[in-house]
Amino acid sequence: MTALPPLDHIPADILSAADYEQRAADHIAPPTLAWLAGGSGDEHTLRANRSAFHDLRIVPRLLTDFSKACTRVHLLGTPLGHPILLAPLGHQRLLHADGETACARAAAATGCGFVCSTLSSLSLEDIAAATDEPKWFQLYFQPRRNDTLALLRRAEAAGYRAIVVTLDTPVQPLSRRAQRAGFRFPGDTPANLAAFAPPLQVALEPGQSIVLHGMMSEAPHWDDLAWLIEQSRLPIVAKGVSHPDDARRLRDLGVAGQIVSNHGGRALDGSPSTLSRLPVLRAALGQAYPLLVDGGVRSGTDIFKALAWGADAVLVGRLQGYALALVGALGVAHMLKLLRDELELCMAQAGTPTLADITADCLVGDVTC
Numbered sequence: 001m002t003a004l005p006p007l008d009h010i011p012a013d014i015l016s017a018a019d020y021e022q023r024a025a026d027h028i029a030p031p032t033l034a035w036l037a038g039g040s041g042d043e044h045t046l047r048a049n050r051s052a053f054h055d056l057r058i059v060p061r062l063l064t065d066f067s068k069a070c071t072r073v074h075l076l077g078t079p080l081g082h083p084i085l086l087a088p089l090g091h092q093r094l095l096h097a098d099g100e101t102a103c104a105r106a107a108a109a110t111g112c113g114f115v116c117s118t119l120s121s122l123s124l125e126d127i128a129a130a131t132d133e134p135k136w137f138q139l140y141f142q143p144r145r146n147d148t149l150a151l152l153r154r155a156e157a158a159g160y161r162a163i164v165v166t167l168d169t170p171v172q173p174l175s176r177r178a179q180r181a182g183f184r185f186p187g188d189t190p191a192n193l194a195a196f197a198p199p200l201q202v203a204l205e206p207g208q209s210i211v212l213h214g215m216m217s218e219a220p221h222w223d224d225l226a227w228l229i230e231q232s233r234l235p236i237v238a239k240g241v242s243h244p245d246d247a248r249r250l251r252d253l254g255v256a257g258q259i260v261s262n263h264g265g266r267a268l269d270g271s272p273s274t275l276s277r278l279p280v281l282r283a284a285l286g287q288a289y290p291l292l293v294d295g296g297v298r299s300g301t302d303i304f305k306a307l308a309w310g311a312d313a314v315l316v317g318r319l320q321g322y323a324l325a326l327v328g329a330l331g332v333a334h335m336l337k338l339l340r341d342e343l344e345l346c347m348a349q350a351g352t353p354t355l356a357d358i359t360a361d362c363l364v365g366d367v368t369c
């Protein structure tokens with residue numbers, strides 16, 4: 001089955017940000033849809049990320065004064081109109097010809113943040129040039145330090161404001177869903193990596209494991225991160241944190257902010273939902289430390305719950321992909337506006353005029369992991 005082309009208007013039946021998921025399905029080739037939607041292993045963590053949000057309920061409060069209402073937030077020197085960022089999502093031209101520039105423009109138009117992936121279809125420079133608004137760059141450690149350093153220097157030169165280093169996927173096989181659907185990555189190397197020599201072949205001794213001695217030999221260690229922090233002129237944000245001991249060690253090493261993330265259920269299957277880890281990590285890091293979360297965010301109500309549970313802001317992954325595939329930049333901007341409207345409606349009914357008012361006291365229930 002071939003995919004329908006993207007639309008040039010927002011369909012009238014999209015009434016919520018979450019509607020983009022179902023509505024976009026016919027506009028994405030089935031193997032690409034399986035790659036976008038799927039999670040690792042048996043998809044336990046993919047499902048847990050979503051169900052955790054259903055475990056919490058918001059208690060409405062009455063007669064609150066909203067004359068000083070505000071949703072603005074400052075994260076590591078980046079001002080945002082709303083506590084929402086587009087998560088780094090690689091290979092966006094698989095979803096729409098405009099790729100990442102469409103999402104960067106949509107984020108800029110709606111006062112939301114944008115994080116450019118190392119694996120972006122377009123070059124980090126072209127994406128940076130798409131808007132004047134502040135953006136962050138997501139960095140994957142490369143097998144050679146010089147290549148990692150080259151990416152860092154290019155991101156600095158292009159004007160990115162922070163480096164998001166993703167740490168939770170030392171190995172990442174293609175999901176079974178994507179494999180069964182026959183998904184293949186495009187043959188060409190992602191734009192940002194095109195100048196790098198191919199990775200060195202690891203020679204395994206007889207009896208050694210392809211995963212443990214082969215793939216893991218290229219995975220970064222704590223000293224690589226310490227080196228990166230030393231090299232960087234920009235604040236470093238660690239993405240993929242779940243354990244409080246890691247969180248404290250990252251903070252003590254000089255990491256300026258952290259993202260509670262399990263790669264949207266695409267890393268270790270069977271790991272806990274990100275929402276269930278938030279209070280633990282907030283307690284470990286203290287109230288003032290910048291802490292973001294992603295995984296399973298599909299509505300403004302979800303954002304409210306994440307903020308109440310300890311996050312300063314959320315990132316949105318798959319919804320961005322669905323909106324991009326359906327209506328390009330216009331769709332992503334509309335999806336972000338819907339998320340914003342849903343969050344504001346929720347704040348109005350919960351009696352919380354500012355983000356600081358959104359606390360755990362607003363919620364009942366507990367999150368099963």
Ligand SMILES: Cc1cc2nc3c(=O)[nH]c(=O)nc-3n(C[C@H](O)[C@H](O)[C@H](O)COP(=O)(O)O)c2cc1C
Pocket residue numbers: 035036037049087088089090117118119138166239261262263264265266294295296297315316317318319321
């Ligand atoms: C298709 C796809 C591609 C992704 N590419 C990247 C990437 O290049 N770098 C990265 O750090 N995370 C990547 N992620 C993870 C997202 O940044 C984010 O953590 C996750 O999608 C959040 O969950 P959600 O999709 O439920 O919102 C990707 C996720 C998806 C679904």
